Amino acid sequence: MHISEGILSGSVLLAGWTGTSEGIAVGLRKTDTSRIVRTALLSSAFFLASLVNVRIGPSSTHLSLLAPMGLILGWGVFPAVFTALLLQAVLFHFGGLLVLGVNTFIMGTASLSVYLLFGRAVREGRSKSLTVCMSFLAGSVAVLLAAGLAGLCLGLTDSNYLNTAKVLVIAHIPVALIEGVVTAFVIMWLKRAAPEFLS
Amino acid sequence: MKKSVLVITLALWMCAPAYAHGVGFRQSDMKAVTLEFFYSTGEKMSYREARVFSPRDGKFAAQTGRTDEQGRFAFIPDTPGEWRVIVRDEEGHQCEAKLVISDELSAADERASASQSNSSLPQGTELLIRALLGVSIIFNIAMIIRWRSGHAH
Incomplete structure (x- = not known):
């Protein structure tokens, strides 16, 4: 889901960096130092997840773990995503440095949105089945939201990219389902093994 | 009967432009450059969008297409200099191959150097x-x- 360097217009890049700066500033302010190791742990998981490819027909994609990150870190997701994407760009050439602002904004916003939408329902989890459903939805929505935002950035750059944007969203539907299942597993495991992570 | 003749005549007249744009093919003996694109995991970049930029014009693609199932893409360079082939997927992964084609336009002389890509990993x-x-x-x-x-x- 990383947008490559040299595709987006200057104004979209600037808007991305502005949104990302705001997100990081709020994220750092809201992240307690006692939770910094947790943030580093999830940032590392996000950084490594890009190396695990999932094959879908002739295509393949990798896990993003956007929803678990959002549900656990809340606003702290912005600094975590930024650090991981920066290292991915430098060490693996995923995305790029100029487009880092937009990529962070896309993934950070998607992740934060599921925290705001599903965070409470997942944390409180009145029943096991409801928690599973909410976690699954959170995982799927995060991926589709990120794909939609990436498509929007492409569409804002050039209307010729609108078809690519549509393909991008449609191509991510199977990924969203997989991510939903993974998120449900992660959340259910955390609820049992380390409930303080979701506090 | 007259009506049938009229219909057939009209149909033949309408088909005439199709005959004017007839198509054909012949086998070319020009040497093509064939490249294979793959992810850092070793997985092939199958059916991905490919663009070829000639040394004459680095902005507009001289050729566009898709890789095959095995991640292969071929093109025929018609001028010496540095050619670039960029293959990318919908997720933003991009592989750029730079090839220096000699004066003889011999595919065997090319020097390929992958850069800015997952495959360079x-x-x-x-x-x-x-x-x-x-x-x-x-x-x-x-x-x-x-x-x-x-x-x-």
């Missing part, structure tokens, strides 16, 4: 080292923040 041990380096940097940043915060208090 090392595999195996070096990939593992980079992954560990990344994780190490993240935890070091976290520890520095924690240490500084402890000092502030």
Whole structure:
């Protein structure tokens, strides 16, 4: 889901960096130092997840773990995503440095949105089945939201990219389902093994 | 009968432009450059969008197409100089191959150098080292923040 360097217009890049700066500033302010190791742990998981490819027909994609990150870190997701994407760009050439602002904004916003939408329902989890459903939805929505935002950035750059944007969203539907299942597993495991992570 | 003749005449007249744009083919003996594109995991970049830029025009693609199932793409360079082939997928992964074609336009003389790509990533041990380096940097940043915060208090 990383947008490559040299595709987006200057104004979209600037808007991305502005949104990302705001997100990081709020994220750092809201992240307690006692939770910094947790943030580093999830940032590392996000950084490594890009190396695990999932094959879908002739295509393949990798896990993003956007929803678990959002549900656990809340606003702290912005600094975590930024650090991981920066290292991915430098060490693996995923995305790029100029487009880092937009990529962070896309993934950070998607992740934060599921925290705001599903965070409470997942944390409180009145029943096991409801928690599973909410976690699954959170995982799927995060991926589709990120794909939609990436498509929007492409569409804002050039209307010729609108078809690519549509393909991008449609191509991510199977990924969203997989991510939903993974998120449900992660959340259910955390609820049992380390409930303080979701506090 | 007259009506049938009229209909047939009209149909033949309408088909006439199709005959004017007849098509054909012949086998070419020109040498093509064939490249294989793959991800750092070794997986092939199958059916991905490919664009070829000639040394004459680095802005507009001289040829566009898609890789095949095996991640292969072929083109015929018609001028010496540096040719670029960019293959990318819908997720933003991009591989750029630069090839220097000699005066003789011999495909055998090309020097390929992959850059700005996932395929330029090392595999195996070096990939593992980079992954560990990344994780190490993240935890070091976290520890520095924690240490500084402890000092502030």
